[in-house]
Amino acid sequence: MVMGPTHAMSGAAVGLAVAQALPASWGGVATAQEAFVYAGIAAGAALLPDLDSPQATVSRSFGPLSLGLSHVTENAAQALVNLTRGAKDEYCGNGHRTATHTIWFGFLAGAAASALIAAFGKNAAIGLLFLFLGLAIRGLVPSWSKKNDWLVVTGVAAAISVVAWTVVPHTASALVMGSAVTVGVLTHLAGDFITKNGIPALAPFVPVSGRRWWDFGLPAPLRISASGMADKVLLTVFTALVVLQVFLVGSGMSGVDAGHVVAGL
Numbered sequence: 665m666v667m668g669p670t671h672a673m674s675g676a677a678v679g680l681a682v683a684q685a686l687p688a689s690w691g692g693v694a695t696a697q698e699a700f701v702y703a704g705i706a707a708g709a710a711l712l713p714d715l716d717s718p719q720a721t722v723s724r725s726f727g728p729l730s731l732g733l734s735h736v737t738e739n740a741a742q743a744l745v746n747l748t749r750g751a752k753d754e755y756c757g758n759g760h761r762t763a764t765h766t767i768w769f770g771f772l773a774g775a776a777a778s779a780l781i782a783a784f785g786k787n788a789a790i791g792l793l794f795l796f797l798g799l800a801i802r803g804l805v806p807s808w809s810k811k812n813d814w815l816v817v818t819g820v821a822a823a824i825s826v827v828a829w830t831v832v833p834h835t836a837s838a839l840v841m842g843s844a845v846t847v848g849v850l851t852h853l854a855g856d857f858i859t860k861n862g863i864p865a866l867a868p869f870v871p872v873s874g875r876r877w878w879d880f881g882l883p884a885p886l887r888i889s890a891s892g893m894a895d896k897v898l899l900t901v902f903t904a905l906v907v908l909q910v911f912l913v914g915s916g917m918s919g920v921d922a923g924h925v926v927a928g929l
C-alpha cells in the first residue's frame with residue numbers, strides 16, 4: 665500500500681498543480697496564499713478515504729472524535745455495500761476500501777465542501793482547512809501516532825488556520841475551493857489503484873462481470889508493493905514536486921499573484 669505520507673504529499677503536489685492550472689477567470693485562485701490553502705485541503709483530503717479504517721493513523725487525527733467518526737464511516741460503508749451488492753458480490757464483512765474509495769465519494773465530498781463555502785464563505789473555507797490540515801499533518805508525520813498527541817496535531821492545525829484566516833484573501837469561487845477535496849480524494853484513489861488489490865472506483869453503478877463492487881486494479885505483477893522501495897521513490901518524487909511548486913508559486917514565477925505572500929508575512 666502507499667503509506668500515509670505518500671498519500672498526503674501526492675495530494676499536496678497535485679493540489680498545487682491544479683491550483684495553478686485553474687484560470688482566475690473561472691473562479692480559480694488568484695493569489696499564492698490561496699494556492700497554498702487549496703493544496704493544504706487537497707493534502708488532507710488525500711487521506712480522507714482511509715477514514716473508513718479505524719486502524720489508519722489518520723483516524724486518530726482528532727482523537728476520540730475522528731476515531732468515532734471512523735467507526736461510523738466503516739459501518740456505513742459496509743451497510744451500503746451489502747445493500748447494493750449484486751448476486752455475484754460476496755457479503756461485505758468490513759467496510760474498508762469500499763464506499764469511500766469510489767469516484768462518487770470524491771465528487772460528493774467536493775460538492776459538500778463547495779456548498780458549505782458557498783453558504784458560509786471564508787469561515788467555511790478556513791474551517792475546512794483546519795479539518796483537512798489535521799489529517800494532512802497526521803499523514804505527513806505518522807510517527808506521532810505512537811504517542812497520544814492528537815491535541816498537538818489539533819493545536820498546530822488550528823494555529824495555521826488562524827494565520828490563514830488573517831492573511832489569506834478570499835478570491836476563489838466556492839466551487840473551486842471545494843474542488844480541492846475532490847482532487848485530494850481522487851489522488852488517494854489513484855495511489856491505491858497502483859498499489860493495492862484494487863478499488864471499487866465505479867461501484868455500485870457500473871457492474872463488471874455481474875459484480876457491482878468490482879475492484880479495479882493493476883495486474884498483480886505491476887502493483888507497487890507495500891511500503892517498499894517504490895513507495896519511497898514516489899514519496900521522494902512528490903516531495904520534490906511540492907518543493908519546486910512552493911518555490912514557483914511563492915516567488916510569483918507561476919501565474920498566481922505572490923505579492924500578498926510578501927505583504928502577508
Ligand SMILES: [Zn+2]
Pocket residue numbers: 713714761765852856
Ligand atoms: Zn485507501
